[in-house]
Amino acid sequence: MTLIDVIVSDITPETPTVKSITLVKADGSPLGPYLPGAHIDVEGPTAITRQYSLCSTPDAPDSFVFAVKKEANSRGGSAALHELSVGDTLRISTPRNLIAIAEEAQHHVLVAAGIGITPMLSMARYMDVHGISFELHYFARTESEAAFLPLLKDRCPDKLHQHLGVTREAQEHVLKDELAELPPHTHIYTCGPAGFMDKVFAVAREHVSPDAIHLENFHASEQPDASANAAFEVELDGETYRIPADKSIVEVLQDNGCDVDTSCQEGICGTCIMQVLEGSPEHRDNVLTRAEKESGEVMAVCVSRTRGQRLVLDYY
Ligand code: FES
Structure with missing residues (x-):
């Protein structure tokens, strides 16, 4: 896979454990645009490569933004990215989409938990600007841990459904309520912990076909011996x-x-x-x-x- 050099042009703390990192090309030429929902491979300072969803405005070509949650048991990947400074160099791949807006859908339901907001954010930004029908359900433990919540409240308050402090046991109940009445030709998209996405899939499956459910899954499955x-x-x-x-x-x-x-x-x-x-x-x-x-x-x-x-x- 070909990687290109990029410069860190801005670092913004989004929550106590999440930073967003803005990347530009050294020669000032455009990096984008990209398709909403895309991710890039990021080779960090410790040469560990991880996949991160882009969460900048997809139509804005000058820079890419991705967000990193510092994992408690980081083996160098997220911890090293949290130590970056403006002006540092990273290597990234071109954007790829494992999740993308389904053109045939007439309404889109985005369901994010925690740092799973990142691919949903680029999709929400795109649909908001382009007048596409959507709603965004955002599950987070607390308001202060919900990255990009102020931005979403400001940009699309009528599309945003906050679900703060919902326990794992109560998530299914909330999902059942929220997905109970969907317009025809709705597609559902989700990103978050594997157990959360399993719940979204199970509830969504009661209302739409499997082809209309889209998962962004950055968790490896446990492999058989x-x-x-x-x-x-x-x-x-x-x-x-x-x-x-x-x-x-x-x-x-x-x-x-x-x-x-x-x-x-x-x-x-x-x-x-x-x-x-x-x-x-x-x-x-x-x-x-x-x-x-x-x-x-x-x-x-x-x-x-x-x-x-x-x-x-x-x-x-
Ligand atoms: S190398 Fe990533 S899916 Fe195979």
Whole structure:
């Protein structure tokens, strides 16, 4: 994956644990625009690469803004980004969308919890400016921990539904109330902790089809123990490679000189997705949509394997 150098031009504390970081190109040329909901890979000072949603105005080309929550058990990623100063250099990828505004929808319901507000923010900014029908439900423990809440209150108070201090046990009840009466052709989008998104999906599923539910998931799934894996074969460009139980497809392809881009290696960023021409993938990622997984036409080769003996793949 190609990364470009960018300069930190501004750092703003949004909450006691969240900072937003503004990036520009050193030569002043535009970075954007980007599609609402997009994320970038950010290689921080410790060379750890993580995915962060963009939360600036998608139409504004001059800079990108992303927000970082300092995790209590950070292994260097978020903690190092919190130590940045204006003028420091980072390396970022071009924006990619794992979640995007569905053009066919007539109304959009955004449901965010905690730092999951970031992709929802760029989508809300875009829909607000472009007169697209939406509502935003924002769950946070307290007002002071709700990043960008003052901005949302100022810019789209009539679209914003604050749910502060709702316990985990009560979240489902609130969601059921809020999603009970949706206009026709509504799509629902969510980002937050995995357990929260599971609740949103379950409640949303009572009202809309799975294709109308969009998850932004930056959490890796727990992978089965490698001892439970079986070996199989992968064909790519007419060459056949044996994938042993203890190696991923991407490891074997890269060991053999195949040019497969990767970033997270955890099934959450979407960089390594390849086409499946033959065979049946066993999906272990958190990046493909349910519909994409059911189609069997694409797979994330950093974590996923096959239910059969052989896959025929092609570059995406
Ligand atoms: S490298 Fe990120 S999903 Fe495979």
